[in-house]
Amino acid sequence: MKEIIRLFPDHFQLLLKKNVNWETVQEIRLRVQHKIEVLDSTKNAFLSEGCLSAADLSYVLNQISQFSLYRFKDQLKDGFITIEGGHRVGLAGKVNTVNDKVDTVKHVSFMNIRVARSTRGHVEPLLPYLYHDGGWASTMIIGPPHSGKTTLLRELAQMIGSNRIYPASKVAVVDERSEIAASLQGIPQLDVGPRTDVMDACPKAEGMMMMIRSMSPEVIVVDEIGGIEDADAVREAAYTGVEVICSIHGDSFESARNRPSTNSLITEKVFDRYIVLGRLTDKNPGATMVLDETGQVIAQMKRRRSDGVARSSNNPVRHYMGGF
Structure with a gap:
């Protein structure tokens, strides 16, 4: 899941490589001042090291948007951005409204990376x-x-x-x-x-x-x-x-x-x-x-x-x- 790992600062990349089962993970949740949460279909766990700072989340967001959130403005109104590999990054924080409608999400403090995969054999x-x-x-x-x-x-x-x-x-x-x-x-x-x-x-x-x-x-x-x-x-x-x-x-x-x-x-x-x-x-x-x-x-x-x-x-x- 190199498309996801590369979004993080170097010190978190090693943590994710060592501690996440990439065969089963469904979601990776990020919250400012909290540890990274990893979920599969039946359980959740927090990685044992490192709380995320506001700077860490800003780094991830800049990698997702290539330092240009404006070009994702329409997606931000829906609260998520789709990245390479089809993974969807949900965003939450302070919302700006125009005429009582969501214009954009700013001061992003929470993220939910939903892991996408092709599958076979379920149907x-x-x-x-x-x-x-x-x-x-x-x-x-x-x-x-x-x-x-x-x-x-x-x-x-x-x-x-x-x-x-x-x-x-x-x-x-x-x-x-x-x-x-x-x-x-x-x-x-x-x-x-x-x-x-x-x-x-x-x-x-x-x-x-x-x-x-x-x-x-x-x-x-x-x-x-x-x-x-x-x-x-x-x-x-x-x-x-x-x-x-x-x-x-x-x-x-x-x-x-x-x-x-x-x-x-x-x-x-x-x-x-x-x-x-x-x-x-x-x-x-x-x-x-x-x-x-x-x-x-x-x-x-x-x-x-x-x-x-x-x-x-x-x-x-x-x-x-x-x-x-």
């Missing part, structure tokens, strides 16, 4: 339940944070957009938060399949309609459906004949049904399948359930502890864009 057990009659089922993935929702979306885009098991389809990924494809300057840093087109950093509702009009997808993949506008766009896409695969936060089918934004989608049976991901803990990897359009369980399988961690022995194809 194969689910495929027989998602592919039938020569096509893919519109599917909602339900799970709590760090349960592997985005990993599944990425691997489904890979699978649907390739000929690995089933005939390839045209896939459109609407990646509002740059988490599925982890694009940098418009080019995916993670493998999302050879027949996949990506609309990066675009609001979901608008992006879905843009992709339908311009790219004629057969399947749309979108992360974290939120409010009514997102739900309406999913419904509109489904009515055009495009299959939609999306995710939402929740811990059960009932939690999704109780949300005003998704209740109508479930009632109208917009989705053919639901995948419910159990919460991962250090002692219990939980289970994955597949439900039909009525919410009845049709399959249940035990999860691996790695299912919430985006990791792989295969190195992702990465494009060096320069500027970092």
Whole structure:
């Protein structure tokens, strides 16, 4: 993970090389006057040496922005910057507002580096339940944070957009938060399949309609459906004949049904399948359930502890864009 390590002052680079398991790490959290926190899917730990000073965080921020935060002003409004390798750096501190809207984040005192990886092998057990009659089922993935929702979306885009098991389809990924494809300057840093087109950093509702009009997808993949506008766009896409695969936060089918934004989608049976991901803990990897359009369980399988961690022995194809 040289793209991440090189962001730090020299005295922290050695600490990160020696004390971080780069095969499993999901997040590295930085806070002024505190030690570095490292998280995987089930646990967290603080590195034993060295509190971060304001100067240390300033150093990291300058490396991320190449000493020019202004050119990342639009990204800063969303609270994060995507760097080489597709890793996303979340920022928090003092916010400047203009007309009651966020203009930029300044005096950055907190960072969250989310580690991006291409993955393989998480979705194969689910495929027989998602592919039938020569096509893919519109599917909602339900799970709590760090349960592997985005990993599944990425691997489904890979699978649907390739000929690995089933005939390839045209896939459109609407990646509002740059988490599925982890694009940098418009080019995916993670493998999302050879027949996949990506609309990066675009609001979901608008992006879905843009992709339908311009790219004629057969399947749309979108992360974290939120409010009514997102739900309406999913419904509109489904009515055009495009299959939609999306995710939402929740811990059960009932939690999704109780949300005003998704209740109508479930009632109208917009989705053919639901995948419910159990919460991962250090002692219990939980289970994955597949439900039909009525919410009845049709399959249940035990999860691996790695299912919430985006990791792989295969190195992702990465494009060096320069500027970092």
